[in-house]
Amino acid sequence: MLIRHRDAEPTIHPDAYVASMAVVSGDVHIAAGVRVLHGAVLSAEDGSVTIGEDTVVMEHAVVRGRAGHPTSIGSAVMIGPHAHVNGSTIGDEVFVATGASLFPGSRIGDGAEVRINGVVQVNTVLEAGAVVPIGWVAVGDPAAILSPDRHDEIWAVQRTLDFVGTVYGAGPGTTMRDLMRGQSDFYGAHTTDTVLDQG
Numbered sequence: 001m002l003i004r005h006r007d008a009e010p011t012i013h014p015d016a017y018v019a020s021m022a023v024v025s026g027d028v029h030i031a032a033g034v035r036v037l038h039g040a041v042l043s044a045e046d047g048s049v050t051i052g053e054d055t056v057v058m059e060h061a062v063v064r065g066r067a068g069h070p071t072s073i074g075s076a077v078m079i080g081p082h083a084h085v086n087g088s089t090i091g092d093e094v095f096v097a098t099g100a101s102l103f104p105g106s107r108i109g110d111g112a113e114v115r116i117n118g119v120v121q122v123n124t125v126l127e128a129g130a131v132v133p134i135g136w137v138a139v140g141d142p143a144a145i146l147s148p149d150r151h152d153e154i155w156a157v158q159r160t161l162d163f164v165g166t167v168y169g170a171g172p173g174t175t176m177r178d179l180m181r182g183q184s185d186f187y188g189a190h191t192t193d194t195v196l197d198q199g
Contacts, residue, residue, distance in 0.1 A: 002196040006046060006189055009196060022057075025193065027065070031055075031075070044070075045186075047087065052077065058098075061085070069104040069166070080116075086167075088120070091128065100132075104166050114138075121158055122166040 002010050002018075005026030015032040018024055022036045026044035033054035036042065040057045042049050047065035052075035057063060061083045065071040069087025073079065077090055080098040087104030090096070094108050099117040102108065106120040109128030114120055118132035125141040132138045138145050140157040148154075164170050170179055 002198055004194040004196055005044065008044065010042075046189075047071070049073075052092070055079070058083070066104060074110070097134075103163075121154075121161060122163050123161045 001023050003023065003025040008027035010024040010028040010030065012018060012030045013032040016030045016034040018030065018036040019038040021038040022040045024036065024042045027048040028042045028044050029048065029050045030036065031051060031053045034051050036057045037059045039060040042057065042063045044065040046067040047070040049063055049065040049071045051073045054075055055073055055077040057079045058081040060081055061079045063071055063079065063085045064087065066087045071085055071088055073090045074092035074094065076092055077094045079085060079096050080100065082099045083096050084101045085096065086102065088102035088106045088108060090108045091110035093111050095113040096102065097114060097116045097118065100114040102114065102120045103122040105123035107125045108120065109126055109130065111129045112126050114132045115134045117135045119137045120126055120132065121137065121139040123141060124138050124143050126132065126138050126143045130143065130145070132145055136145055136147050137154050139154050144157060146154050164172065164174060168179055168183065170182065
């Protein structure tokens with residue numbers, strides 16, 4: 001399904017394939033040879049999504065662009081099933097495995113791998129060729145790559161990266177009620193979306 005969102009429409013190269021059960025919404029640019037499989041959602045909320053040649057976005061992956069953090073995915077990249085790519089810049093020939101999560105402001109170097117359920121935190125820079133092992137967390141600039149049982153070390157870095165400001169544009173001390181009221185207003189922009197005729 002192709003959707004006009006915030007007055008922007010997707011552009012899809014004629015040599016790309018988008019499955020009928022995928023959703024492509026707003027300012028999304030899909031290059032030649034890209035394959036977007038069933039259930040994937042590519043949503044340019046208020047920032048663009050650009051996907052380079054011969055990249056594959058597997059089933060039920062979510063790729064989102066936000067203001068200040070557009071998503072740019074290079075060429076020959078694998079975005080695995082159930083992966084979450086939000087406001088990330090990804091180089092060429094990167095492997096993002098099943099269930100991996102890449103947060104706003106993250107930058108993934110060419111040839112890097114984020115393995116199953118790996119996490120790349122906000123504003124984290126993963127160098128070219130680096131590997132985030134299964135279930136591990138990359139955090140910081142340059143990235144420290146830590147096992148999930150090292151929570152105190154992860155948090156020591158993560159708390160300096162401004163997660164709430166980066167992801168939600170909110171200040172420290174914002175209540176959950178105020179945060180969700182803002183998010184409800186923000187995502188309310190979808191009430192004026194238009195499904196595009198694909199015929």
